[in-house]
Amino acid sequence: MVRTMGRSTSARGDHPATRSCESPHVSRRSGTSSSKCHATRVMRPHIPFLAIPTTRPAGAVILGLGLITLAVTGCRRSGHDGSIIRIGIAADLKRPNMQTVLRGAELAIDQLNSEGGDSRFELAKPPEHATGAVEIAAAFRDDPSVVAVVGPADSRSSREAAPIYADEDGGGRHALAAVSPTSTSMSLTGLSSWLFRVCPSDAASSRAAARYVLDSLGLKRASIMYRNDSYGRGWSAAFTEAFAADGGIVLEKNPHFADMNDWRAYAGIIKLTSPQIVLFPGSPADLAGFVRALRAINADTPILGGDATSELEAQAREFAGVRYVAFFQASRAESPAAKAFVTAFMRKYGVMPEQRSALAYDATMLIGRAALEGGATRAGVRDYLASIGRSRDAANGATGRIAFDQQHDVVDKPIVIATVGK
Numbered sequence: 001m002v003r004t005m006g007r008s009t010s011a012r013g014d015h016p017a018t019r020s021c022e023s024p025h026v027s028r029r030s031g032t033s034s035s036k037c038h039a040t041r042v043m044r045p046h047i048p049f050l051a052i053p054t055t056r057p058a059g060a061v062i063l064g065l066g067l068i069t070l071a072v073t074g075c076r077r078s079g080h081d082g083s084i085i086r087i088g089i090a091a092d093l094k095r096p097n098m099q100t101v102l103r104g105a106e107l108a109i110d111q112l113n114s115e116g117g118d119s120r121f122e123l124a125k126p127p128e129h130a131t132g133a134v135e136i137a138a139a140f141r142d143d144p145s146v147v148a149v150v151g152p153a154d155s156r157s158s159r160e161a162a163p164i165y166a167d168e169d170g171g172g173r174h175a176l177a178a179v180s181p182t183s184t185s186m187s188l189t190g191l192s193s194w195l196f197r198v199c200p201s202d203a204a205s206s207r208a209a210a211r212y213v214l215d216s217l218g219l220k221r222a223s224i225m226y227r228n229d230s231y232g233r234g235w236s237a238a239f240t241e242a243f244a245a246d247g248g249i250v251l252e253k254n255p256h257f258a259d260m261n262d263w264r265a266y267a268g269i270i271k272l273t274s275p276q277i278v279l280f281p282g283s284p285a286d287l288a289g290f291v292r293a294l295r296a297i298n299a300d301t302p303i304l305g306g307d308a309t310s311e312l313e314a315q316a317r318e319f320a321g322v323r324y325v326a327f328f329q330a331s332r333a334e335s336p337a338a339k340a341f342v343t344a345f346m347r348k349y350g351v352m353p354e355q356r357s358a359l360a361y362d363a364t365m366l367i368g369r370a371a372l373e374g375g376a377t378r379a380g381v382r383d384y385l386a387s388i389g390r391s392r393d394a395a396n397g398a399t400g401r402i403a404f405d406q407q408h409d410v411v412d413k414p415i416v417i418a419t420v421g422k
Contacts, residue, residue: 085371087364088124088140090151090161090178092131097311097356101153101181103349104360107341110348112368119376121368133157137164141174148177148367148381150360155185155231162192177382179367181359184307186234190407196385198362198402199307200413202235205325206281208415209304210242213277216417217302221249223275225266225290227282228255235281235306251275260286263293271299278303284311291319304417310355312420320421328355328399329418341398355399362397369395 089105091098105123112121124146126136133152140146141164149165152158158180167175180188180197189201200208213219222243226232232255240250251273254266267290270278278301280287287305294301302323305312309324330342330352341361345353366388367381374384388395389403389411396402400414 083119084122084145085119085147085368085376086122086124086143086145087367087371088126088143088146088149088151089360090126090133090136090140090149090157091153092136093125094131098153100354100356101151101360103345104181104353104357104362105150105364107345107348107357108361108364108368111344111365117372119372123364133161134164137161137178141165141167141176144174146176147371147376147378148179148385150179150181150363150367152178152180153182153356153360155183155188158183158188158195158197159185159191162188162195166192166194174378175382176378177367177370177385179363179385181363182307182356185231186238187230189409193386193408194382196404196408198366198397198399198410198413199327199359200415201409202231202281202306203238204413205307205327205415206235206238207242209279209325209417210239210246210248212417213279213304214243214246214248217277219276219302220247221251221276222279223251223270223273223277224253224279225282226253226255226280227258227286229258232281236279239279239281256282256286258283258286260289263290264296266290267293267297267299270294270301271297275301277301280304280309281306282308284308287322288312288315288319291322307355309420310418313354316421320419322420324418324420326355326416326418327413328353328358329416330354330358331422332416332418333398335396335398335400337396338398338400358398362395362399362402365397366395366402 087105087109089102091101093099093102109121109123124140124143127139130136130139133156140149152161158178161178165176165178167173175194177194177196180195180199182199183197184199184202184205186201186203188195188197213222224236224239226236236253240253243250252269254269256266280290280303282305287303287309291303305322305324307325307327309322310326312319312322312324328338333339333342341358342353345357366385370381370384374380384392386404386408394401394403401412403411405411
């Protein structure tokens with residue numbers, strides 16, 4: 001469903017996606033590090049959450065705080081040392097915007113450990129010296145105690161690191177699953193049997209945006225300001241196709257480069273052509289510059305950005321009213337799982353969670369459940385993940401229903417059209 005401000009229109013995407021640049025194949029051994037990943041062990045109070053229905057007789061379903069959570073009472077295979085299950089977080093944690101991903105993963109580790117049982121969970125962080133996607137992937141691949149990783153958190157990194165996680169140069173002997181919370185690029189669909197993602201794809205989100213503009217806003221004339229890379233081009237093409245199919249007209253599609261400083265010419269084009277809405281699949285920083293340029297010439301054309309635009313919530317006073325595609329909105333959490341996640345996150349961190357935290361939480365919880373139910377081996381975790389929504393029931397996460405198709409894209413995932421400041 002595409003939901004907005006209490007109203008909804010049908011908008012189910014069939015594939016999840018993310019922003020990305022095309023990357024060349026990278027050798028499996030590039031950036032290999034022999035160092036093991038540093039671990040942070042966390043033990044916290046019980047926060048019920050992710051429900052994955054099971055038919056195994058050893059399982060039991062327990063109700064708590066209005067949530068359904070899975071208690072596994074059967075034989076649990078533990079991590080590398082017989083009692084510890086280590087989940088890696090495949091992100092450069094020195095980047096400020098990765099802290100939201102880290103927080104979601106940390107909270108999931110809290111939850112998994114609060115449920116008791118013989119196994120304990122640890123969050124393994126990349127070595128300090130590893131910053132690039134390939135280096136980070138190689139470090140986790142070469143650490144046998146890590147059963148799977150959460151990440152990478154962007155499409156370009158996912159594409160570069162996919163051959164490393166699949167251990168293509170090693171014949172797959174040391175492969176491990178990577179579950180990305182926020183990699184949405186269409187180019188990732190079917191890229192690797194070891195790569196999963198819990199966010200909808202750019203194909204799904206752009207089609208949802210088209211339906212929202214037509215059905216909820218009732219607008220027929222749009223312009224697109226897209227970032228001139230595989231993400232922007234793919235999102236723009238998918239939106240145009242869906243929009244035109246239902247009678248919409250795209251007046252102009254104008255490409256831009258990342259990190260532009262002067263948006264006056266683009267703002268002038270919008271004022272001259274007078275579209276009813278502008279679609280902006282680009283970065284938050286670029287959208288901020290574009291919005292400022294529009295307002296400087298008193299142009300008040302509505303704007304709908306891609307999912308990365310959620311970062312502008314931190315500057316809600318300046319960018320109030322800008323719409324964006326979202327996969328989770330804490331202020332409108334409706335399900336018991338979503339409400340419990342928001343409550344627990346605020347209790348731990350003192351702020352409302354944004355969508356990357358919720359998606360990272362779901363990704364970590366899926367890996368934890370897979371290790372407990374499918375066995376804490378790399379192949380066992382991968383096979384369990386691949387069965388979710390197919391031979392195994394879908395999971396119910398903070399961000400909604402999670403089920404994977406044959407290409408490991410999440411299907412029928414809710415997509416929300418949110419408004420900055422609301």
